[in-house]
Amino acid sequence: MTAPLTIALIDDEPAIRRLLRTALEGEHHRTVEAGNGADGLICVAQRQPDVVLLDLGLPDMDGLEVLDRLREWTDVPVIIITVRDEPEEKIAALDSGADDFITKPFHTGELLARIRSVCKRLHPAEQGALLEAGPLRIDFLGRVVSAGGHPVELTPTEYRILQTLARHHGKIVTKSTLLQQVWGGAGTTTDEHLRVHLAAIRKKLRVRGCDDLIQTETGVGYRLAARKS
Structure with missing residues (x-):
């Protein structure tokens, strides 16, 4: 990230806010804080931060309600920053519009990496019709996928899966x-169909040197890693 960000911290634990503030200000970012959902909504409206770090377990309202509002x-x-580790909670947050989540306790280095990832999507127009992630290159206009300069032959279904992941590059995409x-949403299509197609995509990418670009978030979904060339 080349410019400092304003990051809103909505968490009722002063110790967590202090930890986050220290880590973020150490990277030259600015922080604004709220200890409950109502104040958090006001904080975001008034301060217009670049990123929000939102706890789910707030004293006055559930974090998902804050997210919905x-x-x-x-x-x-x-x-989302949460102690809740159930896949259903994470899926609900992502389906409600969260960009990512991290489970407490967490390493500040991982949090900073997640922030860098979401910030790459602050200006989605910059992606345009071309996406590059490491050796992987996707030309959305020509519907052409290549890796290391070599074509990757995908079936139409495999291409649609990769295209969906790529359009949400760096973000978890739920299975649903x-x-x-x-x-x-065809009723005859199951998680097992999805796993089979993803295994085929991964195999085709692997032979072109793209080993770990498609990451699995167990019980939740998948993400195309935000890896730089």
Whole structure:
């Protein structure tokens, strides 16, 4: 990141806010804080941060309610910070518009990496019709996928899966979202169909030197890693 960001911290634990503030200000970012959901909504509206770090366990309202209310009027990137580790909670947050999540306790280096990832999507127009992630290159206009300068031959379904992941580059895409966007939510399509197609995509990418670009978030979904060339 080349410019400092303003990052809103919405968490009721002063110790967590202090930890986050120290880590973020050490990277030259500015922080604004709120200890509950109501104050957090006001903080985001008044200070217009670049990124929001949102705890789910707030004293006055659930973090998912805060997220829903934010998404009524802003698309600011939101990273969920939570002690809840159930896949259903994470899926609900992502389906409600969260950009990512991280489970407490966490390493500040991982959090900073997640922030860098969501910030790459602050200006999505810059992606345009071409995406590059490491050796992988996707030309959306020509519907051409290559890796290391060599073509990667995908079936139409495999291409739609990779295209969906690429359009959300660096962000977790839930299994339900993939099923909806690739197959239209057809009732006959299952998680097992998705796993089979992903295994085929990974195999084709692996032979071109793209070993770990498609990452699995167990029980939740998948992401195309935000790896630089």
